[in-house]
Amino acid sequence: MAQLVITGNVAPMSRGATQPPERGRVWIDGDTVVDVTRGSRRVGGFSRATEVDVGEATVLPGFVDMHNHLAYNALPLWTEPGRTEPWLHNKHWPDADTYTESITEPAWVYAKACPEALLAYVQVRAMAGGAAAAQGWPTANRGYRTVMRNVDAEDVGTGRDDLVYTSVVTKTGEALTTAVRRMAAGSGFIYHCAEGRRGSRVLADYTDLDRADGLLPTLLAVHACAVDADEWARWEQADAGGVVWSPLSNLLLYAETTLVDDARARGVTVCLGSDWGPSGTKNLLGEMKVARIAADHLGYDLTDAQIVEMVTSNPGALLERCWHRPVGRLVPGALADVTVVRGRGRGDAWTRVVAARERDVALVVVGGVPRYGDSSLMTAAGAPPSFTATVGGRRRRVAMPDPTDPQKAWSWRAVMDTLRAVQQDPQQAIATAQARASAGPRFAPDADLELFLDMPDTRRTGRAGPPKNPDTVRIPPVPALEHDAAYFDLLDAAPIPDGVLAPLRARFGS
Numbered sequence: 001m002a003q004l005v006i007t008g009n010v011a012p013m014s015r016g017a018t019q020p021p022e023r024g025r026v027w028i029d030g031d032t033v034v035d036v037t038r039g040s041r042r043v044g045g046f047s048r049a050t051e052v053d054v055g056e057a058t059v060l061p062g063f064v065d066m067h068n069h070l071a072y073n074a075l076p077l078w079t080e081p082g083r084t085e086p087w088l089h090n091k092h093w094p095d096a097d098t099y100t101e102s103i104t105e106p107a108w109v110y111a112k113a114c115p116e117a118l119l120a121y122v123q124v125r126a127m128a129g130g131a132a133a134a135q136g137w138p139t140a141n142r143g144y145r146t147v148m149r150n151v152d153a154e155d156v157g158t159g160r161d162d163l164v165y166t167s168v169v170t171k172t173g174e175a176l177t178t179a180v181r182r183m184a185a186g187s188g189f190i191y192h193c194a195e196g197r198r199g200s201r202v203l204a205d206y207t208d209l210d211r212a213d214g215l216l217p218t219l220l221a222v223h224a225c226a227v228d229a230d231e232w233a234r235w236e237q238a239d240a241g242g243v244v245w246s247p248l249s250n251l252l253l254y255a256e257t258t259l260v261d262d263a264r265a266r267g268v269t270v271c272l273g274s275d276w277g278p279s280g281t282k283n284l285l286g287e288m289k290v291a292r293i294a295a296d297h298l299g300y301d302l303t304d305a306q307i308v309e310m311v312t313s314n315p316g317a318l319l320e321r322c323w324h325r326p327v328g329r330l331v332p333g334a335l336a337d338v339t340v341v342r343g344r345g346r347g348d349a350w351t352r353v354v355a356a357r358e359r360d361v362a363l364v365v366v367g368g369v370p371r372y373g374d375s376s377l378m379t380a381a382g383a384p385p386s387f388t389a390t391v392g393g394r395r396r397r398v399a400m401p402d403p404t405d406p407q408k409a410w411s412w413r414a415v416m417d418t419l420r421a422v423q424q425d426p427q428q429a430i431a432t433a434q435a436r437a438s439a440g441p442r443f444a445p446d447a448d449l450e451l452f453l454d455m456p457d458t459r460r461t462g463r464a465g466p467p468k469n470p471d472t473v474r475i476p477p478v479p480a481l482e483h484d485a486a487y488f489d490l491l492d493a494a495p496i497p498d499g500v501l502a503p504l505r506a507r508f509g510s
Contacts, residue, residue, distance in 0.1 A: 003049035004028040004368055004381060006338060008059040011349065012036050012330040013313040017305035021058050021349050026330055026338060031367040033326075033334040050382040054340045057362050058349055060308070061328045062132025062337025063284050064151065064315040066190070067222050067244040067273020069168075071138040071453055072107045073122040074419060076479050077252075077490040078278040084495045086255040089196025089226065093253060095458045103278050104457045105467045106475040109426050110419070111138060111451035112433030112466075116403040117418035118451070120410060123148050124398055125481045126274075127364045127372035128391045129283020130311075130356075132337035133327075135166070135190055135244075135273065138451040141443050147371045147400055149337060152190075156323045156335075163322045164188040168454050170205055180214040188218045188322035190244070195223035197254050202226050210234050217241045218321055222273065225250045225258045232262040240267035242318040245310070247294040248287060248504075249275040251497045261300050269318055272310040276455075282483050284311050285361070288354045289507045297500055305350040336368035340377070357508055358482040359392030371399045385409035392482050403449075419478050426473040430466070483508045 005028070011021040014036075024038040027046060035043045080096040087093040110118045126134050126148060133149035152166050165187055171179050183189050194206040203226045209215055215234065219241035235241075243263050250257035260270055274280050274287045281287045288307050295302040316328015326334035340363035343352025363373035363381065370383035378386060378397040386397040389412040402410040422429040436448040453464035467473045479487065488505040491497075 002030065002368060002382070003046055004336075004365070004370070005046060005049050005051040006054060006059055006340070006363075006365070006381075007051065008054035008057050008340060009349070010036060010038075010059045010330065013061050013309065013316075014329050014331045016309045016313045017350055026059060028336040028338075028365070028368045031336050033330055033332060033336050035332055036330050050380075052363075052377055052381040054362055054377060057340050057342045058353060059330075060339045060341060060353070061312045061316065061330050061334070062149070062339045062364065062366065063130040063311040064271070064319070064328055065126060065131045065134040065274055065284050065311070066151070066220065066271040066315045067246050067275055068126075068134050068136035068280075069276035069455055070122045070126075070134065070136050071111050071118065071451055072103065072276040072278060072455065073125055074110050074118055074478050075103060075106055075277040076476050077487065077494070078102050079252075079490075079494045079496070086197060086496050087253050089200045089202040089254075090192070090223075091202065091458070092196070094456050100457055100459045101472070101474070103455075104453070104464045105473050106426070107453055108464060108466060109429050109433065109473060109475060110422055111453060112436065113422050113429035114418045115140070115144075115449045115451040117415045119144065119146065120400055120415045121419060121478070123400070124372070124389065124391075124412075126283055127398070128358045128361060128481050129274070129285040130339040130341060130361045130364060131284050132339055132364055132366045132371075136276075136454070138454060140452065141450040142445055142447055144449055145401070145403075145406065147366060147369075149335070149366055151319070154323065156325045162187050164190060164319075166190040168192045168456070172208065176208060176212050176214065180209075180212050180216070183214065183216045183218045186218065186322065188220060188319065190220045191222060193221040193224050194226040196226045197256050198226050198228050200226055203231065206231060215239055215241070218318075220244055220271070220318055222246075223250065223258065224263070225254060225256055227259065229259060229262040232259060232266055232268070235266045235268060237267040240269070242269040242271055242314070244271045244273045245291065246273045246275040246280060246287065248281050248290040248501065249279040251290075251294065251500055252279045252491075252494055253496065255496050255498065257294055257298070260295070260302065269314045270310055271315040271318065272307070277479070282479070282481070282487065283358070285356055285358060286483050286504070286508075289504055290501065292354055293501065293503050293507075303350070304347070304354045307354050308350050336365065338363070338365040340364075340373070355507065357392060359394050361392075369399065372396065387412045416478070423475040423478055426475050427470055430470045430473065
């Protein structure tokens with residue numbers, strides 16, 4: 001197996017952000033961190049290893065995006081025209097007049113007509129923000145390869161498919177009992193829970209869990225923004241699990257967000273997730289900045305160091321309870337995921353990481369393999385065959401294999417040309433999707449890939465399906481990978497946050 005040594009200012013996060021980065025090395029053998037050393041000390045058995053020096057950049061555990069819906073990330077931000085009042089909860093806005101035409105139908109066409117290109121685009125977008133692992137992958141008619149770590153399906157070499165369960169759909173009755181039984185047996189449960197305004201009916205998602213004895217250490221409640229301080233107190237500290245905070249999406253839709261201080265007071269571990277294209281940031285660099293803006297606006301007791309923990313050691317601690325393997329920390333035996341960031345601006349290392357933009361992500365290593373980064377560092381790190389793309393004004397290399405030949409690199413032009421062809425002629429793309437689906441047995445191991453959407457559509461009896469009138473389908477242009485002026489223009493025009501998110505543009509220097 002390949003060996004890689006990364007030299008730089010290493011922040012192992014072994015005890016969170018309690019120690020600042022210092023000059024050292026991360027020693028990787030295959031998918032495992034063998035050691036992390038300070039100064040000039042070397043580790044035996046690495047005489048033939050590839051070594052890369054990232055200079056003064058900060059070497060961190062690979063960022064983990066703990067909440068996403070990746071199949072929707074080729075879509076721009078969405079707001080319902082004329083809507084100025086906050087939505088009550090996540091059962092409310094899927095019934096909006098423009099939801100189906102703006103979100104479900106375009107996403108369905110991409111997922112069915114060009115799933116390979118869609119998966120390539122969303123992974124590059126996530127890695128451009130430093131993510132090495134993500135939650136929220138679309139299910140499919142057969143298996144598919146990813147270059148990022150798939151939180152939903154990771155088996156950590158065990159061959160088991162029960163380490164983590166996920167659900168966007170609210171669980172009740174026997175389904176909830178089954179979920180609690182699985183958690184009690186050690187499986188993680190990443191559960192969209194109590195997403196909406198405080199006082200709304202979705203609080204029942206959380207109180208039902210409480211009554212079913214489901215507030216457990218292996219629960220990762222996504223959003224939980226409808227949970228008030230008294231309800232957070234129901235979660236016993238001895239059983240504290242996690243909550244996944246997506247503040248931009250919460251503020252954009254509900255004008256409220258998770259009571260992070262109250263959750264943390266119960267010992268609940270807080271992670272960050274960038275959510276999806278229609279109401280989220282483009283990547284974790286964006287979500288970290290929104291976490292800073294929201295904390296300052298709402299008076300949360302939150303440092304930049306703790307925000308960095310929310311994308312590294314915090315998700316790592318929760319996942320380790322299910323995977324029984326260190327992740328989110330650079331320690332011996334950990335999964336070999338690494339993110340290298342050039343800090344931006346002034347302040348301590350953590351403040352400069354939170355301030356970083358897409359152009360400041362220097363390298364992303366997944367499972368010991370360099371997958372994304374500066375062309376020079378990718379070459380020095382011995383990356384597999386890669387294509388080039390410009391992100392944040394910097395030339396990048398991306399090790400993304402061609403779906404027709406895993407030994408060759410794909411082409412970024414081919415990826416984008418495919419997506420743009422779908423966007424420009426959705427009617428032809430729908431015909432292509434139908435042809436792919438009818439080419440043979442849909443669920444055969446060698447069938448054409450077909451992705452399934454995970455978000456509901458109440459105007460389609462709760463299920464995201466094909467367009468009812470293909471002739472009327474329109475798809476907006478594919479957004480840029482990075483946070484750009486077009487993104488901020490849409491964000492500034494959204495009335496529900498009432499200007500709270502306006503500082504995000506300046507934090508990206510746009």
